[in-house]
Amino acid sequence: MITTENHLKTNIKKHSENTTNENQNCEDIKNIHIEAKQTSIWYQNVEAVKKVDMSIYKGNVTAIIGPSGCGKSTFLRAINRMNDLIPGCHVTGNISLNGNDIYNSLLDVVALRQKVGMVFQKPNPFPKSIFDNIAYGPRLLGIKKNQLPEIVETSLKQAALWDEVKDRLQHSAISISGGQQQ
Numbered sequence: 522m523i524t525t526e527n528h529l530k531t532n533i534k535k536h537s538e539n540t541t542n543e544n545q546n547c548e549d550i551k552n553i554h555i556e557a558k559q560t561s562i563w564y565q566n567v568e569a570v571k572k573v574d575m576s577i578y579k580g581n582v583t584a585i586i587g588p589s590g591c592g593k594s595t596f597l598r599a600i601n602r603m604n605d606l607i608p609g610c611h612v613t614g615n616i617s618l619n620g621n622d623i624y625n626s627l628l629d630v631v632a633l634r635q636k637v638g639m640v641f642q643k644p645n646p647f648p649k650s651i652f653d654n655i656a657y658g659p660r661l662l663g664i665k666k667n668q669l670p671e672i673v674e675t676s677l678k679q680a681a682l683w684d685e686v687k688d689r690l691q692h693s694a695i696s697i698s699g700g701q702q703q
Contacts, residue, residue, distance in 0.1 A: 553578060553620075554579040555600060555618055555637075556575070556577070556616070556617045557573050557575045557576075557596075557600075557615070557616045558615045558616075558617075559572045559573075559614035559615065560596075560599065560613070560614035560615065561612070561613045562595050562604065563613070569592055570596050570599075573596060573614075585597065599616060600623070600637055601633060601634050602624075602630050606647060612624060618636070631661055634661070643699070645702075646695055648694075648695060649693070650691045650692060650694060652673055652691060654694040656672065674687075
């Protein structure tokens with residue numbers, strides 16, 4: 522569970538205060554790659570991440586550090602709109618990529634996710650079936666639907682998981698063990 526006491530907001534504000542100042546020049550503003558303004562993330566009526574303000578600059582390495590459950594992954598999922606897949610989750614405030622609002626209704630979310638990827642230390646399957654999790658990448662690349670079953674089977678065989686999950690491909694990927702998810 523994500524705490525409502527938002528340690529993430531505090532750490533981001535401290536980072537921002539240490540790396541920017543009131544006299545920020547135009548060149549710095551042009552180098553902002555991702556920017557969050559007053560961004561809150563909600564699970565139904567629970568505000569899990571509260572009013573984050575953060576700028577991530579082009580060419581810099583940025584770390585988001587905090588204790589378990591403070592909202593780090595939730596915030597990162599908001600940047601590539603993976604939270605859209607979680608029922609009851611919604612975002613308020615603004616997040617922009619190169620100055621463009623990523624929550625604009627005209628934005629191609631698939632194209633956004635091709636540009637803004639995520640890598641997690643622990644497995645983080647989508648809340649979809651085992652089959653759909655494995656077919657997700659090939660689908661994004663435009664692979665034809667009739668080719669997906671073979672790709673999924675080959676991938677699972679290469680990972681030595683085919684025999685374990687072949688009869689459960691339509692079950693939630695979240696239901697399999699952590700080792701299998703990995």
